[in-house]
Amino acid sequence: xxxxxxxxxxADLSKRKLLKAASLGGAALAVAxxxxxxxxxxxxxxxxxxxxxxxxxxxxDVNRCAxxxxxxxxxxxxxxxxxxxxxxxxxxxxxxxxxxIRKVSVKDPQTRREFNMPVMCQHCENPPCQDVxxxxxxFQREDGISMVxxxxxxGCRYCMMACPYKARSFVHEALSDQRAHQxxxxxCVESCTLCAHRVDKGKIPACVESCQHGAMLFGDLNxxxxxxxxxxxxxxxxxxxxxxxxxxxxxxxxx
Amino acid sequence: xxxxxxxLLARFLLFSVLSGLGLMSMNLVYAGASxxxxxxRAASLDSCVIPDTDDMRRNHMExxxxxxxxxxxxxIRTYGDNEVSLNGCIACHAAKDDQGQYIPxxxxxxxxxxxxxxxxxxxxxxxxxxTTPETN
Numbered sequence: 413x414x415x416x417x418x419x420x421x422x423a424d425l426s427k428r429k430l431l432k433a434a435s436l437g438g439a440a441l442a443v444a445x446x447x448x449x450x451x452x453x454x455x456x457x458x459x460x461x462x463x464x465x466x467x468x469x470x471x472x473d474v475n476r477c478a479x480x481x482x483x484x485x486x487x488x489x490x491x492x493x494x495x496x497x498x499x500x501x502x503x504x505x506x507x508x509x510x511x512x513i514r515k516v517s518v519k520d521p522q523t524r525r526e527f528n529m530p531v532m533c534q535h536c537e538n539p540p541c542q543d544v545x546x547x548x549x550x551f552q553r554e555d556g557i558s559m560v561x562x563x564x565x566x567g568c569r570y571c572m573m574a575c576p577y578k579a580r581s582f583v584h585e586a587l588s589d590q591r592a593h594q595x596x597x598x599x600c601v602e603s604c605t606l607c608a609h610r611v612d613k614g615k616i617p618a619c620v621e622s623c624q625h626g627a628m629l630f631g632d633l634n635x636x637x638x639x640x641x642x643x644x645x646x647x648x649x650x651x652x653x654x655x656x657x658x659x660x661x662x663x664x665x666x667x
Numbered sequence: 668x669x670x671x672x673x674x675l676l677a678r679f680l681l682f683s684v685l686s687g688l689g690l691m692s693m694n695l696v697y698a699g700a701s702x703x704x705x706x707x708r709a710a711s712l713d714s715c716v717i718p719d720t721d722d723m724r725r726n727h728m729e730x731x732x733x734x735x736x737x738x739x740x741x742x743i744r745t746y747g748d749n750e751v752s753l754n755g756c757i758a759c760h761a762a763k764d765d766q767g768q769y770i771p772x773x774x775x776x777x778x779x780x781x782x783x784x785x786x787x788x789x790x791x792x793x794x795x796x797x798t799t800p801e802t803n
Contacts, residue, residue: 461741553742561739562795588771590797592754597795612742 456612467556467661468606469535469633470620471640471649474666476627477528479517484530487622488513491607493591500587510581510596512604513619518667527667530619530628533558533579533604534652535661541571541580549601556633556661557606567599576653579603606661633661702781704762709778712759716751724782727756731792753792758800771798 456462489497494510501509513532519525539558541550549565552558560571560580572580580603583596590596593609607617615621620628631640649663703709717723717730730751737743738752745752760778761769772779773793783790 456742459743461737461743551740553740555742559739563735563739586794588798590795592757592797592801595795595797600795608742609744612744 456614462553462555462612464554464556465634467537467633468611469556469631469640469661469663470606470617471629471631471643472529472662472664473627473629474527474529474664476625476666477515477530478625478627479526479528481528481625482515483622483624484619484628485513485515487618488532488604491591491610491618492594492605493589493596494581494602497591498587499589501583501585504584508582508584510583510602512579512581512602514578529664529667531577531579531652532619532662533575533606534577534658535604535606537659537661539658540574540576540656544570544574546570553608555611557608557611558603559605559608560601560603562595562597562600562602565600567601569601571601575603576656576658702778703760704778706762707760707778709759715759716755753796754800757796757798761799769799769802773798 456466486496489495489512491497492512494501494512513530515528516531517526517528535556535558537556539550539552541558542552544550546568547564547566549561549563550558550571551561567582569582572582580601582601583598586598587596594605596602607615607619610617616630620630629640629643631638633641633644635641636645644663647665649665650667651658651660651663654660709715714720715723717727731753734745734751734753738745745755756778757772761772762777764770770777771793773790774780775784779790779793
């Protein structure tokens with residue numbers, strides 16, 4: 413999938429913030445060199461509903477995210493049946509096609525530092541998509557995963573306008589090549605589900621599994637003993653657009 | 668007076684016989700058509716996950732509604748062969764064509780579509796849900 417070049421000023425970071433972030437990222441590298449970011453999710457018992465005991469999240473190490481690598485995006489496409497993982501959406505323009513996760517390249521024109529990061533639904537605690545949804549189709553599971561209920565989505569796309577991360581897509585044409593576990597269809601909005609179907613079975617999201625550089629860590633933010641929580645407690649990390657106070661489930665280190 | 672009464676009685680009798688015949692024939696049609704298609708996995712099994720076929724015919728939508736909310740909102744996924752799920756229905760009831768390829772269950776004459784055409788109920792499920800079992 414195409415990579416998106418984001419100019420410095422478009423990334424909504426002031427120069428001061430970015431420089432600060434960059435220096436923090438340098439510190440993070442020094443604090444935790446060579447630690448592989450990987451964790452198996454804890455399976456909930458079969459037949460039990462998800463609870464707010466868990467809050468699933470991601471930690472993405474921007475310093476490990478390799479330039480030109482698209483593995484997480486490819487894995488998401490295959491797993492969820494969009495983009496190259498599907499034969500559908502032949503009549504849509506590139507900017508109309510679904511994009512659940514994208515690689516974003518950021519450049520600081522002052523220092524000329526460039527870095528990449530995957531950006532997907534940030535699974536906010538206070539999701540703007542849910543605020544604006546007129547039907548209740550944008551919802552949040554007890555375990556913090558934001559999703560679209562396609563059964564009641566009317567395709568108004570308010571949530572796409574409200575999302576500060578451009579995380580949501582609208583399907584413009586009839587589809588027929590969906591994955592069995594991931595229904596998708598014309599007239600509905602969709603986005604990253606944090607691979608809820610995998611998480612429910614105790615697996616980690618496809619993007620995390622595919623990352624060969626160990627740049628992505630999946631885990632339970634509510635469990636202070638989980639690798640992601642201990643990592644977040646020991647190194648500096650940031651939310652994208654933390655000024656919006658959304659308390660995102662996806663965190664970044666190295667930006 | 669007697670003649671009018673007799674006429675009324677005759678009309679009533681005629682009406683009840685005709686409507687009875689109509690209902691019977693509907694029942695015959697309903698019971699006679701088998702939606703289980705040869706070549707589907709279901710054809711090789713003794714009964715459905717819900718053994719009462721009539722119950723399944725009447726209430727499958729309730730089961731699917733219940734299941735959809737459980738799965739989507741609560742993350743309760745099905746694991747075994749004997750659990751109710753739309754994917755399970757499709758996996759079991761999709762028939763294959765001459766080339767051995769699965770035929771979508773919402774195509775004319777196929778498992779879901781046969782009844783839904785008869786009762787004129789639009790099949791919305793397959794706007795989003797996959798219509799054949801996943802083979803890979």
